[in-house]
Amino acid sequence: MSDENTLLLVDGSSYLYRAYHAMPDLRGPDGFPIGAIHGMVAMMRRLRDQELGRDEPASPQARRHHAACVFDAPGKTFRDDWYPEYKAQRAPMPDDLRTQIAPIHEVVKLLGWPVLQVPGIEADDAIGTLARVGAAAGHAVVISTGDKDLAQLVTERITLINTMTDERLDIPGVLAKFGVPPERIVDYLTLIGDTVDNVPGVAKVGPKTAVKWLGEHGSLDGVMAAAGQIKGVTGENLRAALDWLPQGRRLITVRCDCDLAEHVAGWPVIDALALQPVDEAGLLDFYGRYGFRSWRKELETRLGVGAQVAVPSTAPGGQSDLFGGPVVAAAAAPIAPAGSAGAAPALAAVGEAAVAHGPASAQATAQPLARRYETVFTREALVAWIDRLRAAPLAALDTETDSLDPMRARIVGISFAVMPGEAAYVPLGHDYPGAPEQLPLDEVLAALRPWLEDAAAPKVGQNVKYDTHVLENHGIRVRGWAHDTLLESYVLEAHLGHALDKLAERHLGRSGLTYEQLCGKGASQIPFAQVDIERATTYSGEDSEMTLHVHQVMAPQIAAEPGLQRVYADIELPVSAILQRIERKGVLIDPAVLLRQSNQLAQRMMDLEREAYDIAGQPFNMGSPKQIGEVLFGKLGLPVKKKTATGAPSTDEEVLQELAADYPLPARILEHRSLAKLKGTYTDKLPGMINPSTGRVHTNYAQAVAVTGRLSSNDPNLQNIPIRTPEGRRVREAFIAPPGNVLVSADYSQIELRIMAHISGDPGLTRAFAEGLDVHRATAAEVFNVALDAVTPDQRRYAKTINFGLIYGMGAFGLAQSLGIEQKTAKAFIDRYFDRFAGVKRYMDETRARAVETGHVETLFGRRITLPEIRGGNGPRRAGAERQAINAPMQGTAADLIKLAMIAVQDTLDREGRRSAMVMQVHDELVLEVPADELDWVREALPRLMACVAQLSVPLLAEVGVGPDWDQAH
Template sequence: MSDSPTATEPTLLLVDGSSYLYRAYHALPDLRSPDGFPTGAIHGFIAMLKKLREDVGAGHAVCVFDAPGPTFRDDWYDQYKANRSPMPDDLRLQIAPIHEAVKLLGWPVLEVPGIEADDAIGTLACVGASQGHKVLISTGDKDLAQLVTDRITLINTMSNERLDVEGVKAKFGVPPDRIVDYLTLIGDAVDNIPGVDKVGPKTAAKWIAEHGSLAGVMAAADSIKGVAGENLRKALDWLPQGKRLVTVVTDCELANHIAGWPAIENLSLREVNREALLDFFERYGFKAWRRELESALGRGSAEAAKATVARFDSAPPAAPVAPPDLGAGLKRHYETVLTMPRLEHWISVLRGAELAALDTETDSLDPMAARIVGLSFAVTPGEAAYVPLAHNHPGAADQLPIDAVLAALKPWLEDAAAGKVGQNTKYDSHVLANHGITLRGWRHDTLLESYVFEAHLLHGLDKLAERHLGRKGLSYEDVCGKGANQIPFSQVDIERATEYSGEDSEMTLQVHQVLYPRIAANPGFRRVYEDIELPVSALLARIERHGVLVDGALLGRQSRELAERMLQLEQQAYEVAGGPFNLGSPKQIGEVLFNRLGLPVRKKTASGAPSTDEDVLQELAADYPLPAKILEHRGLSKLKGTYTDKLPLMVNARTGRVHTTYAQAVAVTGRLSSNDPNLQNIPIRTPEGRRVREAFVAPPGHVIVSADYSQIELRIMAHISGDPGLTRAFSEGMDVHRATASEVFNVAPEDVTGEQRRYAKTINFGLIYGMGAFGLAQALGIEQKAARAYIERYFARFAGVKQYMDETKRSAAQLGYVETLFGRRIELPEIRGGNGPRRAGAERQAINAPMQGTAADLIKLAMLAVQGALDAGAKQTAMVMQVHDELVFEVPEGELEWVRAEVPRLMAGVADLSVPLLAEVGVGANWDEAH
């Protein structure tokens, strides 16, 4: 791409810096400076700017960023960008260094409070074009296509795409002067701007072509048939506002930000500030760039200096913008297997491979219900095979019979000696189990490799390929479409399905080849991955597959009782409020509480309305009756909708049980999460919540057994801190809260009152979570001065705990992470460089994460130890749930004594700490009774 200016046609280059930020951040892996500061986005941004300066010979240029804070569009529409995820913390930390680097590289920087970068770019582009400049806008934002004219062009350096007037027409199906109309019809999910429901790009372009413009489409609304026409008519009142929101403003006042505005002579590219840039590269650990720049400053040969000066003034160093594509140079070939001889050939290849990647394509995301549509394999980079089995689109090629294929593959699939790697192998195991195949031989799982190596990042295969391979593969939406237009995978063209699935297998193999050596090189990573996460994944598949029995009739009775109580609460609330209102509407609740009853406003929402969140209602409930009734109603409504109504509907018709899905790669501390249904969040602080557990029952001839670690995080605190007082309390089997109260209140243990023990318990657990005087005062309902005195007394008696906390914060600030006893790493991006509150939050996390993470590791090791003993003894006892520090079993009555004796012993023996681990066991006909 070359866009050199001429003497008569100077070029103005406008860089969408906000777009570059995210592209740079996601293009590179998690790079760090020598002191642990994140640098991936900085590196990528610099490389892209230097490449751009080489490719586009512009005399004038500006790098434009979004300023923090609201813009005029937020005033126009209070839901603007309401659904946008917050900027990743690691990226936020890199913004200031990126601005510094851009300026050092000679680029003018523009950031205008109250307007978006798009509007500043639009204004600059129109002014530059009117003054005789050819304008190039470097961006990946489709919204800016509305600015394209014969003098304004969009360029995308990541994809080498160039959009002039004809390019816009070819890409979007409408000319640039109709892009605003096009965007208004389709809406913008990223910015939370509604369009016409169910109207996508094709329909929008078709309507504009038929009716000329948005105005023409709106005028013809009554004549447009079908669901789309009906939705268009519903949206007519909104569309003018939508158009206003998607229109880039081109007349912003920039005089206070650009000297001599509207003349753009002051926006010329300047020389690189090499001395300052040298210090910058040193500070952030960019060694290769620093060496090259040293040559430019005369600290090397004359030829090297001359070459390097040229590179830094116009071209980038050899460093890539993105990670190298490890498949570069490979001719990728993905075969569609349609005959038995070719299948037998691939089975032979799989048999001879040390490790093979396996991926299944299915008709459902529900692991217990999904059926196979096709399978793919890869054993070497660049090559893969896809076996279509259930594609049913028109013209689909004849496919091999699914039963014959699975019968041929079954010996290899069930061979534990045949090494396999996958992405989220637990799901594939379920899918094949649905077809009667017990999948064995999983050696590796790239999802878990990423989770252990970089728990704070996303672990989808697409993100892994981008981070570690520099590749961007096909997405599911690329092949199946989106939303209402999405088709099932069985209707995807077989050739396209081969490309998609074959790529998944082949990329999985390559990601493993990059990630696993990094894990194997770190003893802690390797232990967590190989000894904990991989075997736990296989065990979770067994637990999920077995499921848990629920009493639907009992849940039905509980639902009816909850409905009656909710109705009573509604009537009582209406009486207090002086009339009916919707107890499920925050807006109506706010109207009643603050306007009708005049209750004090405790805090406001982002839009300025009085908040009615749970914290506010809890605070008001202490003094006023209505907030208490609203809270109780809200709790019962959630309990009814989430559990008593829903659980009976989630019973699997084939098994008669409920089957949750445990997610491993979510919480950075290693804790599991439970989904569909979430069995870990059943509220147990209310009688109604505890009653839900009554519905989790044992089958005839069995009992439910609950085994729960006792005060596990406090015991870990005693071990990690080495505090003599805590260690002695646990080692001697004392009531640790009574022992703490004895120390804090300076009384004999036998003289500790119930209130003193309660205070000590709150202090013990509060300090684990980094609670300060303010938080403790709120928790205990006392003055902050008294809370501070309690904490000071605690630390005076338990000096080892204070020392642990101080040393942990110092170490975390130096390293940027903390670790569990077993080597699991928890990154803390904001412990360095974050603002005060964020840094304080990171420090609290630094204190708690090693304990919470170690507890998560211990319960996983306990699961493995117990299941290993069950298997070794050929026991019929089944592990049916894991809930935080608790394991729940379905136990035949004849095995109860064994379970009662062995399970706590096994759980206590998974680690050798300086204080004893203790697991307590309960037994009952249902889960509630077992507590």
């Protein structure tokens, strides 16, 4: 999140009640209730840490944050005038909570948060207004709340978070949770009603029916217009509620145009809401008055007031640890410059922290872990550590660099650990006034090279692919990577975060110094080379020893489950090494081709603009939704399909697609948008991504992102190059082979359908693949009960849509939309399909039931895909998880197969000493750069190797293409 453009808004009234009900009946020294105060402080601390980092609020970069904690003001609001029964059923605030309101306001201000109460409006309306103003001013707005009503505010710039559940709702998140996009939330809530605020909806209409109606009729207005066509009791109830629904919608809609001038200085500019420094002296007094002894002791230690142990200047961030993890009291020895009298390895002896050993479930019985980090300034100390690395059964390694680009990063320092709690840091490139003399980089790397390149010396790291690149930039090819904690976490818990700080917190109960604490954020961030060496020792030492510590906890959990161990050891670890080689090799790009395509796209975009202006009768900005809306719905009078959260007619892609079927202008706008995206993302951008030292583009393959095991790529994203349009497909023409070589593409054919046939054991599907039939034609013959040679093109198209739709859990509604047919007809097709392919129906039913029982599904090779929402989610989210339960085993197995294919191909290339090399992996496809004299061998070997990586009940088939560029090879 951008530092200077962050606006963090807290629904204080929501926090109040949640804190009160979440905490036990805590009492201060004088018997005063403090449970809600405690919960409020804890949540505000966590939120600030989570969303804004642990920067000292007084620092220049943090001052650019804006924030407000918004509370309901006492008294009536305008909604009470509209509807006297509004919130009438709410119980009065408990006395114990009411007495804590004033102290809560006080401590929130002491924590640096501006506090806002506006008489006459609710906190929601103030938040909505602030969010709209902040977003319009370019802020990334984050609203922390547990109130579902505020989902109507979500836009590309406004996000909701829930600190109780760690839920984050952006536009796709709202759709996934509620089944409708943000601009339909008001309509959705109006239909189901809001019992908390005593706003009636339509009797007997719940979320499922509301989502269905809005999907069928587009909006609340559309539902109301169709009320006469809706049958049954719900239809009667809808018609009975028609007079009420506009009032209900009015009550539920959050106002975003409130005048806050009397409450926010300089309104509508929000500079007055700058996040303030923590009032440490005030907090010290507050904690004492209300009996928060642990927090007071933390602060005393931080300030050196009555503390038992002095905190050195190198404590994380040089700041109060109020906003993060356990406080670590430290007594750091001074660092003697190398070569000085009495020079010795400097120790950052990081006292005792309340750090747990083992998984979070075991933290209650954990013992403190003493930490000692050594800064290596002398050759003698370096040799001693190399001896320790040699003797260790497993050593952790981490590099600190001057860049996140793995192909260009240079080493600033390197750290090691051979046991939890103890590490060494070798500074090699720190450059700031007064920096101590450091050992020469080349000399240190030469001393480390034998150990680094020794395949028999076991090493562990966090994201070892990056460190392998970095050391290879210095001419060292690391061998002996035995473990990667990033991949261990990915295999063990793919649905959770895999950053080291998350792993340490989750499995060890530990937290450490963050990169932002060390270097700052945004424009004020300093390079690692300018970080004080003592602080760098703490940071890098933690990275190494926490990596080793986390590995010791996760490895036994993986080893205890053969399926997970197989996926980790036999798939993910070897694939990581192969991906590093693919990234290193890169792919050749012809910038002249891209330049020509960019010019052609620009010309076509200009033609589209002229055509659009002619149709509209005026020029307008085709990149402006506002101007597009004015032309389409104002001037041309096209029908409004749906509205945005602000009530304006929507011009999103879905609306334009629907309008394009009947009107020419939306079609021109859609084409213009797609060409602009293609031009900006690929044809203009790719030439600038060519590495000047290699002349190639080097993508980064993210291995631990998709829960199904699929790879993703970035810089550039090879997975998302559009291929459904001629212009998109032509981008592949720019990916070329060097002289004397060709590109060879091998793509698994209908891989997920083949996996479906194997997993389900359905005899019809299995037979079709075994006999080499066109599976979609064979499906059509069964579904439509016609001979194979009598299947029409439309019947085959329908069957293909059904085949792939069922893989993704598509129901009758989705199939009807895809085929443009009545839902009743679509259901009949699906019923006939299941009659003919009963094994598929059985697989889907059994898989769904097993997933509900266990909370996860597995691939054929043992990869586990956890589905958190399948047992605990609401209706739409649970339904989405059930669809994922059906698809994930197939998509995950396909991911495992292409990874196994990569391993088989690379092993064969290495064993036979071939010069051919993999240069890309995209979806189910491998792309190789092949010398002309190896082409015949690759044509034969590549599909054979890919087909033999697993024995299924149906044959695996890889189709091979050859060409001078990727487009012709595909």
